[in-house]
Amino acid sequence: xxxxxxxxxxxxxxxxxxxxxxxxxxxxxxxxxxxxxxxxxxxxxxxxxxxxxxxxxxxxxxxxxxxxxxxxxxxxxxxxxxxxxxxxxxxxxxxxxxxxxxxxxxxxxxxxxxxxxxxxxxxxxxxxxxxxxxxxxxxxxxxxxxxxxxxxxxxxxxxxxxxxxxxxxxxxxxxxxxxxxxxxxxxxxxxxxxxxxxxxxxxxxxxxxxxxxxxxxxxxxxxxxxxxxxxxxxxxxxxxxxxxxxxxxxxxxxxxxxxxxxxxxxxxxxxxxxxxxxxxxxxxxxxxxxxxxxxxxxxxxxxxxxxxxxxxxxxxxxxxxxxxxxxxxxxxxxxxxxxxxxxxxxxxxxxxxxxxxxxxxxxxxxxxxxxxxxxxxxxxxxxxxxxxxxxxxxxxxxxxxxxxxxxxxxxxxxxxxxxxxxxxxxxxxxxxxxxxxxxxxxxxxxxxxxxxxxxxx
Amino acid sequence: xxxxxxxxxxxxxxxxxxxxxxxxxxxxxxxxxxxxxxxxxxxxxxxxxxxxxxxxxxxxxxxxxxxxxxxxxxxxxxxxxxxxxxxxxxxxxxxxxxxxxxxxxxxxxxxxxxxxxxxxx
Numbered sequence: 349x350x351x352x353x354x355x356x357x358x359x360x361x362x363x364x365x366x367x368x369x370x371x372x373x374x375x376x377x378x379x380x381x382x383x384x385x386x387x388x389x390x391x392x393x394x395x396x397x398x399x400x401x402x403x404x405x406x407x408x409x410x411x412x413x414x415x416x417x418x419x420x421x422x423x424x425x426x427x428x429x430x431x432x433x434x435x436x437x438x439x440x441x442x443x444x445x446x447x448x449x450x451x452x453x454x455x456x457x458x459x460x461x462x463x464x465x466x467x468x469x470x471x472x473x474x475x476x477x478x479x480x481x482x483x484x485x486x487x488x489x490x491x492x493x494x495x496x497x498x499x500x501x502x503x504x505x506x507x508x509x510x511x512x513x514x515x516x517x518x519x520x521x522x523x524x525x526x527x528x529x530x531x532x533x534x535x536x537x538x539x540x541x542x543x544x545x546x547x548x549x550x551x552x553x554x555x556x557x558x559x560x561x562x563x564x565x566x567x568x569x570x571x572x573x574x575x576x577x578x579x580x581x582x583x584x585x586x587x588x589x590x591x592x593x594x595x596x597x598x599x600x601x602x603x604x605x606x607x608x609x610x611x612x613x614x615x616x617x618x619x620x621x622x623x624x625x626x627x628x629x630x631x632x633x634x635x636x637x638x639x640x641x642x643x644x645x646x647x648x649x650x651x652x653x654x655x656x657x658x659x660x661x662x663x664x665x666x667x668x669x670x671x672x673x674x675x676x677x678x679x680x681x682x683x684x685x686x687x688x689x690x691x692x693x694x695x696x697x698x699x700x701x702x703x704x705x706x707x708x709x710x711x712x713x714x715x716x717x718x719x720x721x722x723x724x725x726x727x728x729x730x731x732x733x734x735x736x737x738x739x740x741x742x743x744x745x746x747x748x749x750x751x752x753x754x755x756x757x758x759x760x761x762x763x764x765x766x767x768x769x770x771x772x773x774x775x776x777x778x779x780x781x782x783x784x785x786x787x788x789x790x791x792x793x794x795x796x797x798x799x800x801x802x803x804x805x
Numbered sequence: 806x807x808x809x810x811x812x813x814x815x816x817x818x819x820x821x822x823x824x825x826x827x828x829x830x831x832x833x834x835x836x837x838x839x840x841x842x843x844x845x846x847x848x849x850x851x852x853x854x855x856x857x858x859x860x861x862x863x864x865x866x867x868x869x870x871x872x873x874x875x876x877x878x879x880x881x882x883x884x885x886x887x888x889x890x891x892x893x894x895x896x897x898x899x900x901x902x903x904x905x906x907x908x909x910x911x912x913x914x915x916x917x918x919x920x921x922x923x924x925x926x
Contacts, residue, residue, distance in 0.1 A: 588891070592863070595890035596819045599912035603825035606915040610832035634912050 455479070459491050459550040461539065466491040466511075466550075478533075478556050480525035491552075495533075496524025507537065514539050514547050520557065532561040591637045598637075602630045653800040656689050656696075656732055657682040660722055663700045667708075671720070674708055681723035686732055690800040691777045699770040699781070703736040703793045706766065709759060710740025710791065717790065731779070731796045739790040743783060751783055770795075811926055812856030815839040816846045816872070817888070818864040822911075826859065829915045835922070843872035852881040857926040859918070862889040862896065870903070877904050884925045888913070 449456050455475030459466050471486045479486070479494050486494065492504055503521045510517040516538040523533040534557045540549040605626040612620055664678055671678045704720065711717045717739035727733040743751065750756040752771045767781075774781040779796040786792055813835045817823050823839035830837045838856075840846040844866055850856070858876070862869035873885050887900040890911040900908035906925040909918060 592890040595911040596822055599888075599890070600819070600821040600825035602912045603822075603829040603915055607825070607828035607832050610829070630912065 450474075453555070455552075455554040455556075457486075457491065457552045457554075458540075459537075459552070461511075461547045461549050466508075468494075469549075475554070478525075478531065478554065479523075480527055480529070485526075491550075494523075495521070496526075496528065496530075498524050498528070498530070507535070511537060511539070511550055514541075520561075530558075531556050532558045587640050591641050594637060595634070598630055598634050602627060605630065650692050650694075651690055652693060653688045653690050653802070654693055655686070656724055656734065656797065657684070657686065659693060659697060660700065660724065660734070663697050663704065664722065667701070667704050670705075670708065674712065675715075676708060676711055676718050676720060678704070679719060679721045681721060683723075683725045686724060686726060687799045689732055689797050691797060692773075695773045696777070696797070699773050699795065700734075700736070702766040702770045706793070707736055707738035707740060707791075710738050710742075712740075714740065727796055730799055730801075732799055733794060733796055735792055735794040737786065737790065737792040739786075739788075742785045742789060743791050748783070752781070810834055810836045811922070812836045812838075812854075813922065814846060814850060814856050814858045815860075816841075816843055816858065816864070816869075817861040818842060818866075819861070822861070826918075830919075830922075833919050843867040843869070846872070847875070852876070852879045852883070856883065857922050858883055858885045859922075860885060860887055862887055862900075863891060870899075873900075873903055873905060886918070886921055886925075 449472045452472065453474055455478040456470075456472040457468050457475050458470035460469050467488050468486050468491050469488075471483055476483055476486060481489075481494060492508065495504060500521065503519070507517050507519070507521075516536065518536045520532060520534050522530055524530050534555040535552065536554070537550050537552040539547040540551055542548050605623045609620060609623045609627075612623075660680060660682060664680060667678065700722075704722070707720050711720070719739050721735075721737045723735045723737070725733050725735075747756075747758060752767050756768075771781040774795045774797070778798045781793065781795040783791055783793045811834075813830055815823050815826050815830075815837060817826075817839075818841050820841055823841060827837040827839050838850070840849065842864060843860070846858075846860075860869045860872060867875075869887055869889075873887065876883055876885060884906045885904075886907040886909065887896075887905045888909045888911055889896055896910075897908040907921045909921070
């Protein structure tokens with residue numbers, strides 16, 4: 349009976365219990381019957397004895413039944429209790445799992461594998477946060493839509509292919525949030541199979557590794573920059589010895605050709621012309637070496653205080669012939685109310701010459717773009733802004749980033765050193781050299797330069 | 806040797822440079838002798854012999870600076886034009902300071918060399 353006392357309230361309403369109560373009533377009814385007191389006592393006693401024995405038997409039997417039923421009840425009760433416990437446990441586990449899945453920083457999702465178009469049937473909060481879509485937007489939607497339209501289609505195809513083959517995918521890809529913001533997605537997708545081995549679902553975990561990725565990139569860039577610097581140093585040495593070696597045969601070629609010209613003296617005009625071409629090209633080669641050498645030469649800056657406008661005017665005069673020959677116009681728009689700057693005149697002139705020459709190149713062969721404007725203005729209390737604006741071909745977006753890298757050039761005969769050296773000169777002067785495309789056409793290269801502290805007004 | 810022709814010596818360790826400069830100078834009626842080292846020049850030409858010297862700065866063995874110093878030290882009045890394939894803005898100044906009559910950066914125009922020789926000699 350202990351088991352009955354222990355039973356849970358739910359159990360009281362079950363039919364099994366009412367059956368048990370019925371048995372108990374019958375038993376108490378039997379007990380209430382009284383015995384006769386007459387002469388045939390012995391017989392009666394025997395009868396009584398027999399009856400008692402029968403009753404005992406019945407009682408015993410009933411007790412057995414009760415015991416059995418109690419045991420059964422005990423067992424069933426235990427079973428129910430274990431089911432309940434299991435239910436409770438299962439419920440608890442589901443709760444814990446859901447909570448865990450929602451509180452993890454990784455994005456988790458489940459895709460129904462038996463429907464076409466990879467519909468997402470579960471998403472945790474981190475996945476929603478990572479992708480920028482709400483739960484409602486995600487559920488039922490094709491999983492591959494959630495990468496954004498700019499995602500690399502080759503990678504998307506590869507992931508789909510791997511999944512359809514029932515294999516796990518593991519990789520990193522650039523994905524796009526709902527608002528277009530990109531993020532690096534470390535992704536694992538694995539198939540979930542039923543006992544027969546059929547893939548029923550795909551479960552995926554993804555982590556946003558943008559920060560790690562960016563740091564890696566930064567380190568890589570720094571390393572590359574260092575390599576560049578070393579390479580430039582090595583190149584300078586190499587160029588110097590190369591220049592020396594090449595200048596020897598160039599000297600000889602030039603002298604031979606000039607000697608031959610003199611020997612012919614007025615005869616063989618065709619040969620004379622050819623010799624002149626040899627001389628011209630010899631001088632062109634010498635010029636290339638001279639330029640290369642002067643670009644790689646790095647001397648210590650000699651700082652002095654001077655008017656940047658004067659330097660610009662001087663430089664413009666130096667370039668005047670080149671500008672006229674190329675059928676271009678160089679204008680200056682100089683702020684006459686500027687303080688003196690402090691810097692290396694020669695080096696800054698090199699920067700100006702480089703920018704002007706680049707601008708002229710950008711306008712080469714374009715009759716409609718002729719104007720080159722150099723302007724100066726005050727930028728804050730300590731800086732002066734110098735802008736070199738052309739109306740040329742502009743800078744293609746893909747070149748914008750590489751523009752100041754060593755060895756990058758868009759010109760067939762360029763060295764790819766001019767802008768990188770110019771930038772390092774400007775930076776050594778505490779300024780910045782940048783480039784931008786003009787809203788209408790052409791590009792503007794602009795740099796800042798510190799004013800002489802003694803001359804700050 | 807005809808007395809009206811000027812004597813020029815060329816010292817350069819690059820044979821082709823020697824030969825080419827000689828070819829050019831001969832067309833201007835100079836009498837030219839070439840040497841591929843300073844040592845060879847000194848052993849062949851006495852200080853007293855007249856003539857302008859065109860000499861490379863960078864040479865194996867005795868270099869142009871050293872050879873020039875030796876000429877100056879000897880009290881010889883020989884005009885010396887130093888030439889170099891290395892671009893170093895300090896070279897010209899150094900050469901002139903040392904008493905050279907000129908310095909030319911290779912490759913140079915023949916006319917410049919001729920003018921310089923005629924100017925000093």
